[in-house]
Amino acid sequence: MTGTLRKEDIISDLEHNLPNDKPMLNDHQLLTMEAILTRDQRTTSHRVRKSRSAELQTDSQAPMEVRLENIGKSDNISGKMTAGVDAPTNSKNIGSGYFPSTSSSHMRNRSSKRIRGYSGYPAGFTITWLRLGSLLVTLLVASIHGAPMMTSEQKRLNSPRKWVNPCGIGSDVFSGSLDVIQLKDKDLLDQIVVQADVALMHAQLLGEEFTRATFNTDFEDLHSLWKDTHYDWLPSLTAIPKKLREPLKKEFLDKLDLDTALLDAYEYMQMFAVALEQVVWDRENLEFHKEFEAAEYKLRTVLCELQMAREERKVPPRPDVSRSLMLPEYREMSKSDTFRDLRDWLIFRDYMNGLEYVMQVFKHLGKNLDS
Missing domain, CATH: 1.20.1250.10 (Growth Hormone; Chain: A;)
Structure with missing residues (x-):
């Protein structure tokens, strides 16, 4: 469903992700957060789909090795390494006041999709060939060192x-x-x-x-x-x-x-x-x-x-x-x-x-x- 990102939804998500030992947000905190979100709503010109926000959250929680693998298969990785690695989004960071802006999230999402778009091979293709190459090099070195030395x-x-x-x-x-x-x-x-x-x-x-x-x-x-x-x-x-x-x-x-x-x-x-x-x-x-x-x-x-x-x-x-x-x-x-x-x-x-x-x-x- 298409619509603007409502502050009530974000506040609800923040409270939901807080640890159990953290108290609920009081009125003063809610008022402060409401002012911050109102400011962000005025300064941003992006409209974000909820589905894209969910996809960004999924990408940011993906294992680091897989995402770096996708970056390694890109033909144009100069300057995009930071775009492919999102900041952690655990509850501890959220509770301490960390939250990415809508525009930076949108940029990372576009960069991640752009990088993945350059890959013409399945996700495990590069890792498989790297493992095979490493195995061949290991066998070659072992055969050289394992051969008896001639006097x-x-x-x-x-x-x-x-x-x-x-x-x-x-x-x-x-x-x-x-x-x-x-x-x-x-x-x-x-x-x-x-x-x-x-x-x-x-x-x-x-x-x-x-x-x-x-x-x-x-x-x-x-x-x-x-x-x-x-x-x-x-x-x-x-x-x-x-x-x-x-x-x-x-x-x-x-x-x-x-x-x-x-x-x-x-x-x-x-x-x-x-x-x-x-x-x-x-x-x-x-x-x-x-x-x-x-x-x-x-x-x-x-x-x-x-x-x-x-x-x-x-x-x-x-x-x-x-x-x-x-x-x-x-x-x-x-x-x-x-x-x-x-x-x-x-x-x-x-x-x-x-x-x-x-x-x-x-x-x-x-x-x-x-x-």
């Missing part, structure tokens, strides 16, 4: 193996999709011998310096003392039937096949690469680290030449050697300086013997190609 040694053991595809050859190089100049077998073998010779000369110099600085003796003296000591996980005497500074027997050389020799030499050099990698790791902050790192690089160059020759001849490769070849008991020798130094020396000595093997084998096969 530096574990990170190294899971790093790419430098002896696998040492040339970095793409699959298109020998597939026929690119124009690649094919080298003769003799040229391929000569390149292997040259790179093995370069690596051996560097290894001989390093071996002498390392032996003298570490064991305070000459390389030959230490070699004669440990000549029969050998790690069984490195190429055996059956695979490489010689010791350092010894030649391969003619009977062995005459039985060689070029493709098999390429596969054998590549596998043996990969085995030495596994061991030499650990030597470089253990000497990261020690003397001769850079020199052993250079030796590792030169070994990779030899492996690259063997790989190129194998690919040129279309020889199917064997599986690459794994780091599991070197067991933890040999890797953990780095905890003792004495055992680590002797381990490194034995590995490096046998690596030098392997380079001699590569040079002798492919020199012999190259001579046979000439004849």
